[in-house]
Amino acid sequence: MPRRKPTQSEDLFDVEEKIVEIDVQEEMEGAFLEYAYSVIYSRALPDARDGLKPVQRRILYAMHELGLRPDRGHVKCSRVVGEVMGKYHPHGDTAIYDAMVRMAQPFTMRLPLVDGHGNFGSLDDGPAASRYTEARMASAALLMTASLDEDTVDFVPNYDEQLTQPEVLPAAFPNLLVNGASGIAVGMATNMAPHNLVEVIGAARHLIANPGADLEALMRFVPGPDLPLGGRIVGLDGIREAYETGRGSFRTRATARIENVTPRRKGIVVTDLPYLVGPEKVIEKVKQLVQSKKLQGIADIIDLTDRTKGLHLVIEIKTGFNPEAVLEQLYKLTPMEESFGINNVALVDGQPRTLGLRQLLQVYVDFRTDVVRRRTAHRLGRKKDRLHLVEGLLIAVLDIDEVIQLIRAADDVATARTRLMQVFDLSEIQANHILDLQLRRLTKFSRLELEAERDDLRREIERLQILLDDPQQLLALVSEELAEVALRHGTPRRTVLLESDGASGMTSAAGAPAVRGGAAPLEVADDPCWVLLSSTGLLARAAADGELGTGGRRSKHDVLTSRVRATARGHVGLLTSAGRLVRLSVVELPSLPPTAGAPSLSGGAPLSAFVDLPPGEQALALCTLDPEGPGLALGTRQGVVKRVHPDYPGNKESFEVIALKEGDGVVGAVQLSTGEETLVFVTSDAQLLHFPASVVRAQGRAGGGMAGVKLSTGATVVGFSAVDPSAENVVVTVSGPPGAAPGTDAGSVKVTDMWAYPAKGRATGGVRCHRFLRGEAVLTLGWAGAAPPLAASANGVPVDLPETNDKRDGSGVPAQGPIAAVG
Known part of the structure; x- marks a missing residue:
């Protein structure tokens, strides 16, 4: 009878050596530590160098390898997810797609890295499935992967060791600070707020130039986070603590204003919500509180959000309730005010560390310097290799007949190679290169072309070698490249920074005080203040403890183009290019914290938060509404000048102050302080x-003004200013090619002493103020004011101006960048 084969379980117990006794506690501890290590280093925490988690880095690398550049078409997200999962990230398609969606959401990332096409979700709803959406790399992602093939970073094996992937991306901008990060690991977590690219790069460049810079110096560049959808940050003490220790918190508050939604009912209009808070969440919470009788005074809440206006929540207030007190209750009880806890945990040299602002910047600067050094060394090696081949080709071209005869006479390739090396003293690489060339290609090489290429290679090799040998020049190159990134990709600050609740206390137009939690009203004292307007359209008010001076002052990355005195409970006027004056309530403007020297408008609010201007209409200047003052001076595109008598109506929110002819528009406006100022016109043909100002008779609002400057055919006014005749004033002129607009072409710029130009009578043609260079035909900008002048590009990046030119009709010097405004 055949013997029965033992089963697997019987065999296991029969063979004693297969039974291994282990300690359960030790096994659990070991398994847990391995799991914790994997979560911390391979999934949850970003690297402090490129600011990316492994899955984000692998997504960008896979898209880079697929060639999904911004100038090419979108592909299905499922294709990218499959590529990442199959080659680099074996953790499931859901995790990969979620990370990819986050990198494409403009309300999550301050500078999105993925350009999504389709439904990528909202603050309240999730995205569509990956098979329905498409994506490609955003322009910022190219900065993350630039020079990846130039040995700038180390490559490591993928999970199955069949492919390699970058350990870190080259990252041409400080992504960790700009886009922030969040993640929960085992025993630790990270939560970092987004920041403004221009501000972060400014701090990094300052640290490069001043390695010993302290936190106070860096915070002059980075005053606080800049959230993707704006909003307001209330209280800055927690931000400074986070920048110093790596841990802190701040409160984000919705941007809201009180308006008349119907002739008899007021309402609260919400245009910005705290970071990652959606309107559905707020609506649901408000309805819940109203139904439970915990929130009173609300008649209705309407969501008018659309793609044109953006977020627009209207909360109607019942008659008889104080809208300011209701708003404070909304801040207290709903997600319209949220707390954001900063926990700057990132991987540094493979170890999780809690980093402050200076440490984060230092880690990035050191990493970027190493990237540029390795890139320079790689390029140097390639140039040397090419030079070696060119020198060999030069030898071969000089004796081309002998080279051909030698190759023909050789029995095989090895013999030909050896004889080339012996006869012409070539290296093996040079000989192989000559042998690999087809004969028809070899005859195309001319001696002059090869010698020119050799000389260019030698110069480039010398330049690269100097960079490698001089650490200071290498750092200067890193700083220049960062400045270029800020210039191309920088955007103005969106989030308003407020020192305390008092600075953000909302009031109605009549100045009614707000009540917080049933406590005493939050009175805003009617103290004197300055109202400021920057070149990028930021508005703010500053305490009038010190004089601002007569000229513009630079903000963190901007210039002040207009300022007027007012009181905190008063009103000021905003003049537009359409000749319209819009009334603004000063108390609604954000109050800037007191600073040493000139104030910074980094805490200002965008103009769009207070007034809606039609397309094509631009804000020009601020003015007072004092009926006793000397009034306002205007200059138009067609050369009209007008002094407006300050008989402004007190019952209108906006009204015209000049009757413009068809096709005309206001190009400059100045609030006169004495009426004895000097008015200055600058025209496009450099006159x-x-x-x-005393020769211009004041007119009422309905007047059309009088002739100010005589224009030649085709010329227009590009600048109108008023200066104090007793002060030291200069004129700044910027020229460009035909049809150029301010801020679009660098052109040439000139700074000249104002009093170098003789005065002429009103309605005359003026004198030449700028001589055009070759390719230039018009002045794009003209400005006169107190020295020293300051200039900025269209996105607020400072542009340095040249020294004062003594020649009043001399030509300018090439500008360092496009100039859109001077203050």
């Missing part, structure tokens, strides 16, 4: 005219 400057100045005359006393």
Whole structure:
């Protein structure tokens, strides 16, 4: 009878050596530590160098390898997810797609890295499935992967060791600070807020130039987070603590204003919500509180959000309730005010560390310097290799007949190679290169072309070698490249920074005080203040403890183009290019914290938060509404000048102050302080005219003004200013090619002493103020004011101006960048 084969379980117990006794506690501890290590280093925490988690890095690398550049078409997200999962990230398609969606959401990332096409979700709803959406790399992602093939970073094996992937991306900008990060690991977590690219790069460049810079110096560049959808941050003490220790918190508050939603009912209009808070969450919470009788005074809440206006929640207030007190209750009880806890945990040299602002910047600067050094060394090696081949080709071209005869006479390739090396003293690489060339290609090489290429290679090799040998020049190159990134990709600050609740206390137009939690009203004292307007359209008010001076002052990355005195409970006027004056309530403007020297408008609010201007209409200047003052001076595109008598109506929110002819528009407006100022016109054909303001008779609002400057055919006014005749004033002129607009072409710039130009009578043609260079035909910008002048590009990046030119009709010097505004 055949013997029965034992089963697997019987065999296991029969063979004693297969039974291994282990300690359960030790096994659990070991398994847990391995799991914790994997979560911390391979999934949850970003690297402090490129600011990316492994899955994000692998997504960008896979898209880079697929060639999904911004100038090419979108592909299905499922294709990218499959590529990442199959080659680099074996953790499931859901985790990969979620990370990819986050990198494409403009309300999550301050500078999105993925350009999504389709439904990528909202603050309240999730995205569509990956098979329905498409994506490609955003322009910022190219900065993350630039020079990846130039040995700038180390590559490591993928999970199955069949492919390699970058350990870290080259990261041409400080992504960790700009886009922030969040993640929960085992025993630790990270939560970092987004920041403004221009501000972060400014701090990094300052640290490069001043390695010993302290936190106070860096915070002059980075005053606080800049959230993707704006909003307001209330209280800055927690931000400074986070920048110092790596841990802290701040409160984000919705941007809201009180308006008349119907002739008899007021309402609260919400245009920005705290970071990652959606309107559905707020609506649901408000309805819940109203139904439970915990929130009173609300008649209705309407969501008017659309793609044109963006977020627009209207909360109607019942008659008889104080809308300011209701708003404070909304801040207290709903997600309209949220707390954000900063926990700057990132991987540094493979170890999780809690980093402050200076440490984060230092880690990035050191990493970027190493990337540029390795890139320079790689390029140097390639140039040397090419030079070696060119020198060999030069030898071969000089004796081309002998080279051909030698190759023909050789029995095989090895013999030909050896004879080339012996006869012409070539290296093996040079000989192989000559042998690999087809004969028809070899005859195309001319001696002059090869010698020119050799000389260019030698110069480039010398330049690269100097960079490698001089650490200071290498750091200067890193700083220049960062400045270029800020210039191309920088955007103005969106989030308003407020020192305390008092600075953000909302009031109605009548100045009614707000009540917080039933406590005493939050009175805003009617103290004197300055109202400020920057070149990028930021508005703010600053305490009038010190004088601002007569000229513009630079903000963190901007210039002040207009400022007027007012009181905190008063009103000021905003003049537009359409000749319209819009009334603004000063108390609604954000209050800037007191600073040493000139104030910074980094805490200002965008103009769009207070007034809606039609397309094509631009804000020009601020003015007072004092009926006793000397009034306002205007200059138009067609050369009209007008002094407006300050008989402004007190019952209108906006009204015209000049009757413009068809096709005309206001190009400059100045609030006169004495009426004895000097008015200055600058025209597109480089003519400057100045005359006393006293020769211009004041007119009412319906007047059309009078002739200010005589224009030649085709010329227009590009600048109108008023200066104090007793002060030291300069004129700044910027020229460009035909049809150029301010801020679009660098062109040439000139700074000249104002009093170098003789005065002429009103309605005359003026004198030449700028001589055009080759390729230039028009002035794009003209400005006159107190020295020293300051300039900025269209996105607020500072542009340095040259020294004062003594020649009033001399030509300019090439500008360092496009100039859109001077203050």
